[in-house]
Amino acid sequence: MSGDLQNEHSQAVALRIREELARRRLSRQWLADEARISLSTLEKALSGRRPFTLATVVRMEAALGIDLRTNGGAAPAAPEPSGRGIFAPEEMGAYARPAVGWLEGEYLTLRPSFSEPGAIYAYRTQIAWDEEKGHLSFSETKRLDSDFEQQGFVSFPHLSGQIYLVTSSAGQYRVAILNRPSGGGALNGVLTTLVAGLGAQLIPAAAPIALIPSNRQADPEHGLVRPGSRCYDEYRACVHRIGERGYVLFPGQDL
Secondary structure: OOOOOHHHHHHHHHOOOOOHEEEEHOOOHHHHHHHOOOHHHHHHHHOOOOOHHHHHHHHHHHHHOOOOOOOOOOOOOOOOOOOOOOEEOOOOOOOHHOOOOOOOEEEEEEEEEOOOOEEEEEEEEEEEEOOOOOOOEEEEEEEHHHHHOOEEEEEEOOOOOEEEEEEEEEEEEEEEEEOOOOOOOEEEEEEEEEEEEOOOOOOEEEEEEEEEHHOOOOOOOOOOEOOOOOOHHHHHHHHHHHHHHHOOOOOOOOO
């Protein structure tokens, strides 16, 4: 076929892809889904039973975030300088920038208030690629307690498939563990953090949390949203469905 690669070139591409999948612990099914091709087509090309087409190679380059056509698909002679490539560090999941572009953007963030029962705390979270550090980062704004606005890195390991927003400061950690998007693009999960207890004491706390793409909210409310507020019923429903639909589990609540 006119769009097929030469046999030698196709074999080199297949070898490079197998190496990348093994190194980053990615499945062939994941690559097939990301490249929008059938698993059987991918299997045949990787085994040498049929050559890759140029169109398929372009799709896999976008999914893996690598160049498969330079030097016949061979790995580049020298790696890109650390922190300025398109792959996050191994400890964050080694995800490729093109594969997580859908996660970048601004989100309305909702969780129950720790200080006022029945109220919803709403603020803004921005997720974007940090060019200098070479991974996704997040930052919070529009919080009432602006001194406690969080910022940190995003971990996205393939093994769990979960999205982690991690703040690490002076040995202290605050983590939001989020599922992949549900209907409408919302990220639902659980937040683990510290809250003020008696006196100056800090105590561990956990709560359901939802990140909703800002383009779904024409005029969002931020801050402490109480019953009777314009957005309260909508926000409460978003937080309530996190547990109701099994996005998170809080065992022992009835003990």
